Amino acid sequence: MSAPHTPWPLARHYRTPVTTIRGRTFAWGTRTYIMGIINVTPDSFSGDGIGENPQAAAALATRFQAEGADIIDLGAESSRPGAEELHPAEELRRLLPCLRAVRAATDLPLSVDTYHPTVAEAALANGADCINDIWGLRRDPDMAAIVARAGAHLVAMHNQRGRPVHDVATDISAGFEATLTIAAQAHIPPERIILDPGFGFGWTPEQNLEILRRLPELWKYQLPLLIGTSRKSTIGYIxxxxxxxxxxxxxxxxxxxxAAGADIVRVHDVRAMVRVARVTDAIARANWRHQPPQ
Incomplete structure (x- = not known):
């Protein structure tokens, strides 16, 4: 006889339990959503940069959708430590042909990874639905106004680079609070915001692992959480x-x-991580739907 079902103890509460992006429903807390990475860069740390190749970008987006991705994130500037900062005009030259090709190839929501307001504005005008800002609106005051004016969604990351570390969760919380203050002043509704604690951005390997352990301390914002650990140097170090x-x-x-509360995982290997997420959801969220083996 099977034991009675015991609810998973790490139950989350959200300000807005359901978000719609480009007609697709994101029901936070019911399952994990997969963000597939397309790097249109020649110098991606992960070795997967496809460069300025719209056809390759479109083909990868089509593959990611078939493999189960829920959203696609395009970036034209490497964010690896020590990477050269691009002029916004060069970033746009790389980005826009690939963004347009991907938009034509898939109906998935599209996110663009940029911290330059002019790039964000052009991306949103060319089919992007979301801006993924690695500085969480804190780098340039114009970014919040552009996101708000477009009615776009926002992935706001805490970036610890150049900042002294006191305590991992406390420092991330301080960053989130600064970001949310800027967002509120710009009238970006909370239901359009996703928070990213910034794994790999200004932390030691040990601190990166601590971020994962302490994710439940970030539930207090009642906003969806995204993590981006894929292929990062901490994993290589271990x-x-x-x-x-x-x-x-x-x-x-x-x-x-x-298991610690992430709602979206940003990954390079979509097919494999869809499977990882499905099994983990079955355990952590008691979300299991039997599907015969393929």
């Missing part, structure tokens, strides 16, 4: 493995992050 041998390590961080 496994002593190059970037192309970090799939299992990424899977471990994704599974733990989901």
């Amino acid at each position: 496994l002593d493995a190059p970037v192309n041998e970090r799939l299992e390590g990424t899977a471990a961080t994704v599974a733990f992050g989901i």
